[in-house]
Amino acid sequence: MILRDLIAHLDRPLHSGPLDTDITAVTSDSRLVEPGVAFVAVRGESRDGREFIPKALERGAAVIICDTAPDESHPAEVPYIQVSDTRHALAAFARLLAGDPSKKLRLAGVTGTNGKTTTAFLIHHIMKRVWHRAGVIGTVIVDDGEQTRPANFTTPEPVELNGLLARMVDHGCRGAAMEVSSHGIDQKRIGGIAFDAAIFTNLTQDHLDYHGTLDAYAATKFSWFESLAADPLGKKPVAVINFDDGYGEKLVTLLGDKMPMIKYGFNVHCDFRANNFKQSARGMEFELTAKGKSYLVRAPLIGRFNAYNILSALAAASAMKIKLRDAVTAIAEAPQVPGRMEHCGTKDGISVFVDYAHTPDAVTNACRTLKELNPNRLITVFGCGGDRDKKKRPLMGKAAAEISDACIITSDNPRSEDPETIIKEIESGMVGTRYRAVVDRAEAIRIAIHAAGKGDIVLIAGKGHETYQQFADRTIDFDDRREARRALAERPEPPLPPRKR
Numbered sequence: 001m002i003l004r005d006l007i008a009h010l011d012r013p014l015h016s017g018p019l020d021t022d023i024t025a026v027t028s029d030s031r032l033v034e035p036g037v038a039f040v041a042v043r044g045e046s047r048d049g050r051e052f053i054p055k056a057l058e059r060g061a062a063v064i065i066c067d068t069a070p071d072e073s074h075p076a077e078v079p080y081i082q083v084s085d086t087r088h089a090l091a092a093f094a095r096l097l098a099g100d101p102s103k104k105l106r107l108a109g110v111t112g113t114n115g116k117t118t119t120a121f122l123i124h125h126i127m128k129r130v131w132h133r134a135g136v137i138g139t140v141i142v143d144d145g146e147q148t149r150p151a152n153f154t155t156p157e158p159v160e161l162n163g164l165l166a167r168m169v170d171h172g173c174r175g176a177a178m179e180v181s182s183h184g185i186d187q188k189r190i191g192g193i194a195f196d197a198a199i200f201t202n203l204t205q206d207h208l209d210y211h212g213t214l215d216a217y218a219a220t221k222f223s224w225f226e227s228l229a230a231d232p233l234g235k236k237p238v239a240v241i242n243f244d245d246g247y248g249e250k251l252v253t254l255l256g257d258k259m260p261m262i263k264y265g266f267n268v269h270c271d272f273r274a275n276n277f278k279q280s281a282r283g284m285e286f287e288l289t290a291k292g293k294s295y296l297v298r299a300p301l302i303g304r305f306n307a308y309n310i311l312s313a314l315a316a317a318s319a320m321k322i323k324l325r326d327a328v329t330a331i332a333e334a335p336q337v338p339g340r341m342e343h344c345g346t347k348d349g350i351s352v353f354v355d356y357a358h359t360p361d362a363v364t365n366a367c368r369t370l371k372e373l374n375p376n377r378l379i380t381v382f383g384c385g386g387d388r389d390k391k392k393r394p395l396m397g398k399a400a401a402e403i404s405d406a407c408i409i410t411s412d413n414p415r416s417e418d419p420e421t422i423i424k425e426i427e428s429g430m431v432g433t434r435y436r437a438v439v440d441r442a443e444a445i446r447i448a449i450h451a452a453g454k455g456d457i458v459l460i461a462g463k464g465h466e467t468y469q470q471f472a473d474r475t476i477d478f479d480d481r482r483e484a485r486r487a488l489a490e491r492p493e494p495p496l497p498p499r500k501r
Helices: 003-007 049-058 086-097 116-131 158-170 182-186 214-230 246-255 304-319 324-331 360-371 392-403 419-427 441-451 480-490
Strands: 014-016 025-027 037-040 063-066 080-082 106-111 134-137 141-143 148-150 175-179 197-200 238-242 261-265 272-280 283-290 293-299 342-347 350-355 378-382 406-409 434-437 457-461 468-470 475-477
Touching: 003 086, 025 086, 025 158, 037 049, 037 086, 049 063, 063 086, 086 158, 106 116, 106 214, 106 304, 116 134, 116 175, 116 304, 116 324, 134 158, 182 214, 197 214, 197 246, 197 304, 214 238, 214 246, 238 246, 238 304, 246 261, 261 304, 272 304, 283 304, 293 304, 293 324, 304 324, 304 360, 342 480, 350 360, 350 480, 360 378, 360 392, 360 457, 378 392, 378 441, 392 406, 392 419, 406 419, 406 441, 419 434, 441 457, 441 480, 457 480
Parallel strands: 025 037, 037 063, 063 080, 106 175, 106 197, 134 175, 197 238, 238 261, 261 272, 350 457, 378 406, 378 457, 406 434
Antiparallel strands: 014 080, 134 141, 141 148, 272 283, 283 293, 342 350, 468 475
8 A cells, every 4th residue: 555545544644755655564563574564663561662763774664653753864765654653553554454354344342351252252153153154363262264273362463453354354254253352452452443343241350460450441441432432433333231240330321322232131121131040060041031032042151150251242143133043043052162161071070170260250250150060069279370460369369268168279370470479479368268389280280189079179270271381481381171181080099999798
């Protein structure tokens, strides 16, 4: 595209140099610059993109985009665009150079503290059953309609995100589901992306190391909905909101009649309402009341929190013009979401589950769900990540202790922190249950599974689908599910009963 046409989409840019330059791509990484590529000098959390302008020029950048004026050394033959918001400029260029792909898809975005991954998986599953080909972008995987690969970020940066959406269009996808993180909203990674459904699952304490306060965290989430209400980007997006959640109720009030809305939950005032919820170890069922009709919803998932995820997926599917009966039928064969209340095996009457629960609310939900299966004992193995919100550590300890019969506190991803220090901070919230601390996570899992007896359930919480463990000086290969299966296989055989005489 011609630079002149691209900058027409920016907010009051100041420019110098020729504007008839042909732009083939955009990047904020100077190492990826080559002739024809626009370089955007984005100020990051740890590095300032302006430091890399000389390197970008050396590599042949077609234009420099920055939030300050050029210095005297800037070559006159290279265009220079000064903007007030470089992240917005990066997102705009990425969208336009990719062909504005989000407008060619029915796109559902999912935000909230918990439930994003499962909800995106469920929407993707419904889409594939009804439309045969659909994409998904999230914490666990990326599916572009032809290939599936592990994800790098919950919400990718604009260039990668728009490239993925463009590939989905090229591969014949009719729709896609994606997770929308608070970081992705705050850093404008989804700038200019046109959504058909915007889902809010819930909001509880998390990411306060980044946002500072819970209210600031909520304001970031809410800003996405407000931006869609103010500028729907050529679509008619529907807000799908958990009306049983306190922050969801605040969001409903905030939006008012600014955009179409579907409220979901168990509340009598919900548009998509669940009644008569029942569950067993094999799954759940509930009655859905929506659009003046009732539907029997069955799913091979457990947990009341998953009922909320299912409700949100069904409401989003309806918002994207999928027949509700077809969506309900698809949910009956919903896939197991990796690391989300994933059953890892049973031996000697002991069942083991792995879950990504890494917030106080998520730990509470996971423990309550397994307690409802009436185990003899619930043994919970968990820890907290290093270099992240420290305030939630005693709260997670308290949540696990209040519901579990026994706990083992261990390492999660300690990162640069001392694992034993993290454990001590968790212990400060532990009351009312037996617990012990085992720093080595593999050993903690082995001890819990070998100590369990018939009828017990072991929950391994925190890392879920992750296949690594991060320390200050290294990252190692580590998978809770693999360790759980190994510990089950190595579990000593019970002694033979005495011989009858």
